[in-house]
Amino acid sequence: MTVTLHRPVEADWERWRDLRLRMLADTPHAFAETLDQARRHTPDDWRFRCRRTWEPGSFTVVAVDGDDWVGTMGAFTDPRDGVFLVSVFVDPSHRGGDVADRLLGAVLRWARTRPGVDGMLLHVHEDNGRAQAFYRRRGFVDTGTRIPYNLDPSQQELEMRVTFGEPGLELDDVLDAARQIEGVAHRTPVLTSRRLDAHAGSGVFLKAENFQRVGAFKFRGAYNVVSRLSRAELDRGVLAYSSGNHAQAVALSASMMGADATIVMPQDTPPAKVEATRGYGAEVVFYDRYTQDRVALGNSMAAERGMTIVPPYEHHGIMAGQGTAALELFSQAGELDTLLVPIGGGGLMAGSSTVSRALHPGTRVVGVEPELGDDTLRSLRAGRRERIEVPRTIADGSAAEIPGEMTFAVNSRRVDDIVLVSDAELRAALIYAFDVLKIVLEPSGACTLAAVLFGKGVERGQRVGAILSGGNVGVARFRELTAPDQAVEKI
Secondary structure, three states, rough: OEEEEOEEEEEEEEHHHHHHHHHHOOOHHHOOOOHHHHHOOOOOHHHHHHHOOOOOOOEEEEEEEEEEEEEEEEEEEOOOOOOEEEEEEHHHHHHOOOOOHHHHHHHHHHHOOOOOOOOEEEEEOOOOOOHHHHHHHOEEEEEEEEEEOOOOOEEEEEEEEEEOOOOOOOOHHHHHHHHHHHHOOOOOOEEEEEHHHHHHHOEEEEEEEHHOHEEEEOOOHHHHOOOOOOHHHHHEEEEEEEOOOHHHHHHHHHHHOOOEEEEEEEEOOOHHHHHHHOOOOOEEEEEEOOOOOOHHHHHHHHHHHEEEEOOOOOHHHHHHHOOOHHHHHHHHHHOOEEEEEEOOOOOOHHHHHHHHHHHHHOEEEEEEHHHHOOOHHHHHHHHHOOOOOOOOOOOOHOOOOOOHHHHHHHHHHHHEEEEEEEEHHHHHHHHHHHHHOOOOOHHHHHHHHHHHHHHOOOOOEEEEEEEOOOOOOOOHHHHOOOOOOOOOOOO
């Protein structure tokens, strides 16, 4: 038996009806109508009722075994109470396995992505002990509030609530993202070099995300989020703000899902990244990173156009998707003494550190930032997020002014250390990657290689994993970065 999870679409209304009737027959206390009432609905009634499963602000997921729907769960946004959970149902023939847990996990992951949501509410009939026990085992607690049952006000329902605690990202979230992107994102290679090992005095395993779709790890998170949007949300389009790699990732993901994409990009974004983004069909809107707030600009445009924002790192699904790079690295290279991860906004590190802590808690997790963009290092030392001046570094993909709120909540608990690399060291790493490893990296993608080459964050005699985050750099820019008149640190 292989059960997969899917979002229903309008054409599924008959299957949704049949499952709903089975639900009512099996668990009458969980719903606001009787089986007899439901049986009297016309086909038009069912189509109208099914519409809620894909409307904005709601989320429904179904478990499918072959052609049969064997379970469902959903949630919707209540203007007063926030996100409200609709009871899980699993067909009796499929109980006893993990279907209910997977359905609930999918809905909780969706809820965590809703702006301002810190938990979920649920109403359970007072006599439905089986459902109450299920939710208690998964963190829901009785709030003490009682609500009259819709079908019989003399009976009551319990209000139960789960609160989303920090850091809010776990291994199961990354595993779920891995299933979502499987067969779409590339399983990128892990490169090794005896010459590099000899120089570092360690076994070095390079996770080459420059071979990922769009040339960077960003596709993992973007597709994980965009592919889960409802048809209505996709039809209204998506918007992202990015210096380049996330822009391309969202543009390609939107194109694959049949959606329009608008990308807000800095005016000084390398031309190769701009043209690649446009090449995926996205509209590009420029801003001045030194005088304008991209978040405020993006939020304003999204509200005006009714688009869904796909942020570069401040999103549960983005962090989970990026973590699949580390998940693959551990499966390919085995246990590591040290894991080196580049840090910009912190999404890749949040996902990677979550995987490392869960699978190999003895692995030392070290972030690598450009010297001129050390916002995460300063923030970890201060114990709170610290803002810096807009970084002027060749590592444009790592040029964050302040760590993300969500990412810092994870990284402040799971990262062991941060090391810094200079622009001169980054140039040396670019040249080394080209001359020795025979690959092309962009400056941000070379951060961890620079750390290895200059002995930062690693010790000799170790097994070291390093994520090379991307290779989006054009010929002209690469020549400029590696020109003889540029400062290059001697290796």
